[in-house]
Amino acid sequence: MRLLIGSIGAVFAALLTLPILLLALPFFLVGAGQRFGARIFERLEGDAVTWRDVLQYEPIIGWKPKPNIRARVQDLVGNRFVLSTGEDGWRVSGSGVSGKPEAFVFGDSFAFGFGVDDEVFFGNVLPDIGIKAIGTNGYNLVQELLLMERYAEAFHGGVVIWLVYHGNDLFENLVPNEGQYRMPFVRELKNSKGWEVVATHINPTPWPMASMREYNARLAEICCDTDLSKRAFSACDFLIERAMEVCDAAGARLVVCSVPDILQLDPAQIDRLVKLAPDPTSFDAGRPDRALEEICQRHRVGFVTLKGVLDPSCYIRGEVHWNAKGHRRVADLISSTLQARVDTAS
């Protein structure tokens, strides 16, 4: 009896559902086709390897890309891109007409060209200029400084461009880990006598307190007049001064290139940051830029910001990294920085 009533009810229910089903039919067809098409496209593109296949543990620095690989990997939203590394493990880039790098770009995933194929990576779009990019995912400024010291001999006569990303660099200089991965950091000396680089804890075992990082909240805090902000820029002061000493000793010019997060650039997204600010009255999205510029002026280090160079259209949609257009603009900026050096010298 219940089956009979249920069946009759189901027939009526089907009749009542039919109009809305017909209305939804184009949406069902497009949705199903979209999934099928996306799957075919991804299959044609080829499978991506994981980042574990690309990066490996490196003593002192923490981690580094593996040498001589060519791999397809995924960005943060799942787009696939192809990257190649050279014998030294860094992203392959053009050697320019002189056959040796004129610009050495240090940084994190931005310097590694995260999210774009080799041919549109900023190190490869201007064939006349030799650009050596040194850096990979998740690096902080301390790791980059240690690498600068390692490669200093090669800098003579060149320009060292240091990408300082506001999204995580400023905060992560102060902490010993990124998730489960150990990384060098700077520690304040007792009685505020300065800072020191700490790398004694670096080993391949997972960091025991791998809490989740709330990068946007930390960036919002740094954009306010807070203790974290003061500590972060004090650490930057120490790091930039040391980098300047390394470059001066090597006969190279250091230029700090400030890289704002897309949240700071996109008026449509800046509210997200403001909502996270612990002190909204002192919130200023331009604070990191101004603080870094002041530090650079004090140490007579070149300073450029990407704030006026990039706009939201230069970023991968839904991502924090640059797209091909962003890489092109950064390459042009590097070119003009090199040109400025030539003009100054002459």
Next chain:
Amino acid sequence: MLVMPSQPRKSYLIGFTTSFGIVTAVILGSVAYWLTGASAAGGVVGLASILGLTLIGRVFPNAAWSLYEGWNALARGLAQLMHAWIVFVIFHVILRPVSLIRKVGNDGAAIGQLTMWQERRTLSSDSFYGQSEVPSALAAQKRFWLRDLVGWGLSSGNSWVICLAPFLFLLRLTTPASSNVVPENVYTLY
């Protein structure tokens, strides 16, 4: 199925423009055929629709993304409406009559004894803390839900639940995929 992923992945956009182009081509081609009576006209309009949309996707990716998001917003609204309507219909048109029959019919005596509650056997009771890390049969249950539903209906004398199956299937199609917000800390390193 109705709602597309909100993650702005290139392959999703390509899948969408192709799929949208084909569906638009079929609809516009059919309209052109119906108006002119010439199959060639329908074919030309359909082909032009596909080419036009593909061109928009290639030359103006931002416009294509806007189309994707607009279409998805409509799909999401429709999915919510459909979901609410189907739940309303199956409750009032299937479940209520069946329940009424049980109350007035011979099954009334069994109501007090019959319960749908079942002891959970997938995990021991002391392992509830952090159970998301413990492999359980939940994933399998999610995958073979129709088989389980029909099996339960037949074994418990509730074969009428089979009538619910097509509607539950529709509900499943209208449920959007899980959240696609990119987490802030997503790097896997070595």
